[in-house]
Amino acid sequence: METGVMDVRVAELLPLVEGTLLSGDPESRIRGFASLKEAADGDLTFYADPRYQKQLLASDASVILLPVGTKDLPENVVCIAVTDPSHAFELVVEKFGLQPVPFTAGLHPSAAIGKGVTLDPSLVAIGPNAVIGDGAILAEGVTIGAGAFVGPEVKVGRDSVLHANATVHQGCILGERVIIHSCAVIGADGFGYVFEDGRHRKIRQAGIVQIDDDVEIGAGTMVDRARFGRTWIGEGTKIDNLVQIGHNVVIGKHCIIIAQSGIAGSATICDYVVIAAQSGVAGHITIGSQATLASRCGATKDLPGGKTYWGYPAVPMQDEKRMQVGIRRIPEIRSHIADLESRLEALEKG
Structure with missing residues (x-):
């Protein structure tokens, strides 16, 4: 969990992220934020990449920001649909995360x-x-x-x-x-x-x-x-x-x-x-x-x-991709050439 002063109701967070509540209790409280993999009870996280579908469904987060149109929602989690989950998460971090040291002349x-x-x-x-x-x-x-x-x-x-x-x-x-x-x-x-x-x-x-x-x-x-x-x-x-x-x-x-x-x-x-x-x-x-x-x-x-x-x-x-494919085929090509040479030698002897 990230350190910082944060204890906010989901209902209060919705206007900040311009989100729509998909599931869960709007009175649930958020006390921190973390990555999808590391989030724990009380944490907010976000999901934006289909490659992390398994982490989404297994996350211990209390609240997850999701792209609009997401179908498979994790159970027992507050889910909020937003246009851009990464940007919405950034807004939360900027407001509640570690703040920069103020300029003091x-x-x-x-x-x-x-x-x-x-x-x-x-x-x-x-x-x-x-x-x-x-x-x-x-x-x-x-x-x-x-x-x-x-x-x-x-x-x-x-x-x-x-x-x-x-x-x-x-x-x-x-x-x-x-x-x-x-x-x-x-x-x-x-x-x-x-x-x-x-x-x-x-x-x-x-x-x-x-x-x-x-x-x-x-x-x-x-x-x-x-x-x-x-x-x-x-x-x-x-x-x-x-x-x-x-x-x-x-x-x-x-x-x-x-x-x-x-x-x-x-x-x-x-x-x-x-x-x-x-x-x-x-x-x-x-x-x-x-x-x-x-x-x-x-x-x-x-x-x-x-x-x-x-x-x-x-x-x-x-x-470069074509060259890399060709390089990886060199052992196969060498084996094939050796086989052809062997057959040719047999024909010449035959």
């Missing part, structure tokens, strides 16, 4: 504020042991969590949040409503070296990272600064935990990049691209708008937009 006494910093102490929140470098600019509503580092000359836009121990290095620019989760590093040096005289000589990385409005970057993700110019994350893009983005990469608007993926230097990811978990994009290539790279995909050359790709090297999904 002020500078913690242990925070280190550099010279020439632009901020209004009555309009920003700076947590314990945070460091704000010289010349940084923090707009109204910015939250800097405990132990976070904002480097010299960094600009952080209105209502942006750096969670505890996040790092934004010198000169980087964050737009409005940007969220940087814990242990993410924005603006570390790009991985640039040239091999000379038997050694790897470091190439100075003199550019910045620019992150546009409404971008969210997950915990432990690294976005390297450009060698020159900028590494650029476009408006509305969401990046999961543990993603590596190399120097001078350009990512368009409203992309989704999922955990453990890597994008090599100077690649261009156009708008509305989805990159699934553990995928890789080679440097200096372009992934077209509205392309999707399926999980563990390896993009080695330019890929046109509007298609779904899979495999290494990445090819259109249907082509």
Whole structure:
């Protein structure tokens, strides 16, 4: 059961979820919420995927949100029909679940504020042991969590949040409503070296990272600064935990990049691209708008937009599926060839 303040009658919940009571007592009380599998007596849950039909019928939940038109209802459970069970459940969680810490302006006494910093102490929140470098600019509503580092000359836009121990290095620019989760590093040096005289000589990385409005970057993700110019994350893009983005990469608007993926230097990811978990994009290539790279995909050359790709090297999904079917048939084909060779040998001897 989720923790939180919740003790509400089913009848009171119906207007919130815009639901219709299908079965059960409207006076039943809900004291928590959980997944279909983990819900216990007193919990609310939801059912939206036919693959979980067995879990639905076996659930110990007291109240279940169901799609309109659901036929097989579990016994002894309050069932509520809604247009979108997942969204309706989200509304309940937002109202009764764990609430975000409210914004409270002020500078913690242990925070280190550099010279020439632009901020209004009555309009920003700076947590314990945070460091704000010289010349940084923090707009109204910015939250800097405990132990976070904002480097010299960094600009952080209105209502942006750096969670505890996040790092934004010198000169980087964050737009409005940007969220940087814990242990993410924005603006570390790009991985640039040239091999000379038997050694790897470091190439100075003199550019910045620019992150546009409404971008969210997950915990432990690294976005390297450009060698020159900028590494650029476009408006509305969401990046999961543990993603590596190399120097001078350009990512368009409203992309989704999922955990453990890597994008090599100077690649261009156009708008509305989805990159699934553990995928890789080679440097200096372009992934077209509205392309999707399926999980563990390896993009080695330019890929046109509007298609779904899979495999290494990445090819259109249907082509990769056919190749996978062919690979699985290799033992059968080898056996068949051996049988034919054996028959041919017998005929030649015959």
